[in-house]
Amino acid sequence: MQSAVILKIISLESTFTTSEYEISQFVIDNPDFVITNTITTLARKINTSEASINRFCKKIGYKGFNKFKIALAQSNTQFDKISDESIDDSNLLEYVTHDYQKMLLNTCALLDEKTIEDAASAITLSRKIFILSIYNTSFISDEFAFKLRQIGLDVMSLKESLEAQLSIENMNSDSLLIAVVPSIISKDVIPFLSNIKKKNVKTMLLSGNDNPKINDLIDIKIITPDHVMANNPLVLTNSPMISLIFDIIYATILRDNRGLRQRKLSSDTIINSFQSADSSKYEW
Incomplete structure (x- = not known):
């Protein structure tokens, strides 16, 4: 299950530059790190510039990193209670039904x-x-x-x-x-x-x-x-x-x-x- 902000990033992936794509992948894989750290720390971690991170945030619809971070935190909190349960992929009835539920919630x-x-x-x-x-x-x-x-x-x-x-x-x-x-x-x-x-x-x-x-x-x-x-x-x-x-x-x-x-x-x-x-x- 993914939050609305992460889903929005994924929907825009085809439009990203190489730098923006690298930032997007880090955000998708490490949302908690992004939420709890400053733009300076994030830029150093990804080996990019603060300006690149701000451009990325604006491209996906936020005025800057702080607005993006707040939205990401709120979106993640909304989905904290909804976690992917352990699904037996050999049980196709359960496995495919879970897929439907996940995609509709997304x-x-x-x-x-x-x-x-x-x-x-x-x-x-x-x-x-x-x-x-x-x-x-x-x-x-x-x-x-x-x-x-x-x-x-x-x-x-x-x-x-x-x-x-x-x-x-x-x-x-x-x-x-x-x-x-x-x-x-x-x-x-x-x-x-x-x-x-x-x-x-x-x-x-x-x-x-x-x-x-x-x-x-x-x-x-x-x-x-x-x-x-x-x-x-x-x-x-x-x-x-x-x-x-x-x-x-x-x-x-x-x-x-x-x-x-x-x-x-x-x-x-x-x-x-x-x-x-x-x-x-x-x-x-």
Whole structure:
């Protein structure tokens, strides 16, 4: 189990310089040392400069080392009570279940209430919603698109590069793009985001990693822990983490909108009645 600050560092690893990467690895491996020592002691320990440490702290979103150290301490305290219990890896039922629990808790650690509320508000206020998905994120994105249509929202799913490019002409300042991608550096993602930004389209990103260079292209950014961090990365995908985020956003929408909540209830009633079999046919 890892704290929110450590997870944030991991999500930015692909953007680090050699020096920043070395600092990040020391922080990940020795958080207690970082918390209990000064920047001078830390710089000497890592064999780097204080300026490099401050630049690292700013890159991951903190004003300086002291702010970073406080956040790291608070984040670690939050997770002190949650420790990885001894799991028998020969018991796959227990082993894989533990992986799910760990990744979902890590996902929650990266979320904050304001971002979720901003996401829910952006969805309900948009005239047209476009959901861009790539590879295995398309399955979970289709489910979310269906749930949004259940409450009467206009949603279009984009899965092909050409389809996405053609859709730009149908976007405007009343539109919302939700990009659900394994990585922000996935092919064509950044050029596509750059193009729609020119049309003042509101954008929301769900990704398994982060990059400060896209901050100007994104209005709402939600980072999930990547499945490669799991004990069973060949089995686990990013879908459970994305699904959890979508469900929290959806729950927020229904909580804050009585009319949309009633539409969901009506939709569920229709679906359930449509799927129900005639019980008389099965009476013996």
